[in-house]
Amino acid sequence: MMRRSSPTLAGLGPVDRTRILAAAHSIALATRDVLAREGDPARVFYLVEAGHLKLSRLAHDGSEMVIRFAGPGDQFGGIVAVGGATYPFTATASEPTRVLAWSRETLHDLMAACPKLRANIAAQIGQNFNEALTRLQETATERVEQRVARALLRLAAHGGVPTTAGLSIAHPLTRSELAGLVSTSLFTVSRLLARWEADGLIASKHRHITVRNPAALAALAGASREAR
Amino acid sequence: MMRRSSPTLAGLGPVDRTRILAAAHSIALATRDVLAREGDPARVFYLVEAGHLKLSRLAHDGSEMVIRFAGPGDQFGGIVAVGGATYPFTATASEPTRVLAWSRETLHDLMAACPKLRANIAAQIGQNFNEALTRLQETATERVEQRVARALLRLAAHGGVPTTAGLSIAHPLTRSELAGLVSTSLFTVSRLLARWEADGLIASKHRHITVRNPAALAALAGASREAR
DNA sequence: CGTCTCTTTGAAACGCGTCAATGGCTGTGG
DNA sequence: CCACAGCCATTGACGCGTTTCAAAGAGACG
Numbered sequence: 001m002m003r004r005s006s007p008t009l010a011g012l013g014p015v016d017r018t019r020i021l022a023a024a025h026s027i028a029l030a031t032r033d034v035l036a037r038e039g040d041p042a043r044v045f046y047l048v049e050a051g052h053l054k055l056s057r058l059a060h061d062g063s064e065m066v067i068r069f070a071g072p073g074d075q076f077g078g079i080v081a082v083g084g085a086t087y088p089f090t091a092t093a094s095e096p097t098r099v100l101a102w103s104r105e106t107l108h109d110l111m112a113a114c115p116k117l118r119a120n121i122a123a124q125i126g127q128n129f130n131e132a133l134t135r136l137q138e139t140a141t142e143r144v145e146q147r148v149a150r151a152l153l154r155l156a157a158h159g160g161v162p163t164t165a166g167l168s169i170a171h172p173l174t175r176s177e178l179a180g181l182v183s184t185s186l187f188t189v190s191r192l193l194a195r196w197e198a199d200g201l202i203a204s205k206h207r208h209i210t211v212r213n214p215a216a217l218a219a220l221a222g223a224s225r226e227a228r
Numbered sequence: 229m230m231r232r233s234s235p236t237l238a239g240l241g242p243v244d245r246t247r248i249l250a251a252a253h254s255i256a257l258a259t260r261d262v263l264a265r266e267g268d269p270a271r272v273f274y275l276v277e278a279g280h281l282k283l284s285r286l287a288h289d290g291s292e293m294v295i296r297f298a299g300p301g302d303q304f305g306g307i308v309a310v311g312g313a314t315y316p317f318t319a320t321a322s323e324p325t326r327v328l329a330w331s332r333e334t335l336h337d338l339m340a341a342c343p344k345l346r347a348n349i350a351a352q353i354g355q356n357f358n359e360a361l362t363r364l365q366e367t368a369t370e371r372v373e374q375r376v377a378r379a380l381l382r383l384a385a386h387g388g389v390p391t392t393a394g395l396s397i398a399h400p401l402t403r404s405e406l407a408g409l410v411s412t413s414l415f416t417v418s419r420l421l422a423r424w425e426a427d428g429l430i431a432s433k434h435r436h437i438t439v440r441n442p443a444a445l446a447a448l449a450g451a452s453r454e455a456r
Numbered sequence: 457c458g459t460c461t462c463t464t465t466g467a468a469a470c471g472c473g474t475c476a477a478t479g480g481c482t483g484t485g486g
Numbered sequence: 487c488c489a490c491a492g493c494c495a496t497t498g499a500c501g502c503g504t505t506t507c508a509a510a511g512a513g514a515c516g
Binding site for chain 2: 059061123137
């Protein structure tokens with residue numbers, strides 16, 4: 001059903017779980033399909049079954065800021081549960097993706113019948129809020145190199161795929177998207193990754209990145225100054 | 229009771245309102261008193277009656293990032309309503325302040341009896357989340373000058389006091405705090421404000437700032453390049 | 457009335473964005 | 487299956503907005 005356990009459905013009894021899943025309908029997305037746009041009326045709550053969504057915002061100058069990637073088990077549109085009017089960001093499939101969908105009405109019925117569901121969704125929102133604050137702080141106080149290193153570690157840790165070469169990030173990721181994720185330019189990212197690849201910290205091919213030396217990356221993420 | 233109407237209590241009938249307020253107890257804070265610290269167990273929900281709270285986070289390098297200022301009618305600790313474990317930031321009184329307080333248990337009883345209260349609190353959280361994202365985006369794409377100009381306008385608009393000289397920001401605000409609010413250094417803020425004061429855009433005395441020419445500030449906030 | 461916080465101002469260094477130009481890989485369509 | 491079109495990545499040079507460091511002045515609060 002779902003490759004990872006979902007925080008949204010955690011701690012639910014089999015009965016609730018079954019009823020909730022039975023009320024959903026499934027949607028298939030191709031790469032680059034847009035599930036919902038920033039500012040759209042928030043009418044549907046989603047849970048990723050397989051694949052990945054890129055959640056992003058568009059700056060008025062046209063540049064894209066990536067908020068996070070949602071993989072199997074992750075929710076999108078929690079705002080629907082708390083009565084918000086519009087989606088705060090755009091969700092785009094970054095690879096072929098399947099999501100479960102519930103209408104606002106259905107979701108409210110389910111939450112009324114199962115308070116734990118409401119609590120889970122709210123907890124996710126709170127956590128996302130906290131992460132946004134942390135990122136705001138990191139962007140303000142840390143240098144680009146540290147932020148990129150940490151972003152790679154987080155992406156690899158959150159659903160990374162173990163391979164012989166190391167821990168591989170689970171979804172396609174361009175330099176530009178990585179730049180949007182840490183608020184820098186794609187050029188700076190490209191330079192850093194090129195250097196790290198030469199040093200054996202990572203391996204990179206097309207739109208995929210594998211972390212080979214997490215310890216060294218963690219050192220870069222923590223240090224304010226370093227050699228080379 | 230409260231100088232401004234509170235979004236948290238908006239749309240409630242007089243009966244609910246009275247019951248909710250009757251369940252609160254009031255707390256007085258002196259300048260620099262800390263109401264709650266980032267990471268503390270979230271056990272109490274607060275509503276500002278009078279005065280102002282500064283909500284901030286401490287970076288690991290010791291610098292302070294200011295999230296926002298909470299004035300009369302604003303809530304702090306909404307996380308309590310959605311089951312979060314700890315406060316995401318520190319609340320400090322930036323002037324003599326009075327707050328209303330509800331324990332977690334009391335709040336949950338009230339929300340169960342009055343769903344609109346839960347919805348209001350959740351809506352506030354959603355809005356704060358959205359504002360954090362907007363700020364993240366502005367920090368990434370705009371220059372310091374624009375961000376400071378916009379911050380002044382927002383602070384003046386949110387509870388500003390009209391005076392003969394212009395719209396005065398409602399609470400004490402140091403250069404350092406303003407810097408923390410827009411993610412820059414206090415030096416850069418000082419330079420900008422000195423220039424703007426010389427140009428008659430603002431007036432500044434000790435820890436108080438008055439906006440004299442909002443239109444000119446708005447122009448600075450919107451423009452990517454300008455003269456002088 | 458002194459101490460402490462807040463503020464100002466200058467000079468210098470630097471990280472990173474910007475611009476430009478080229479090369480590579482991919483998925484699509486003939 | 488091959489080729490073209492388009493997206494993705496690389497690399498160097500340059501400039502500029504901001505931070506950093508230092509040192510001194512001003513106002514406020516106890």
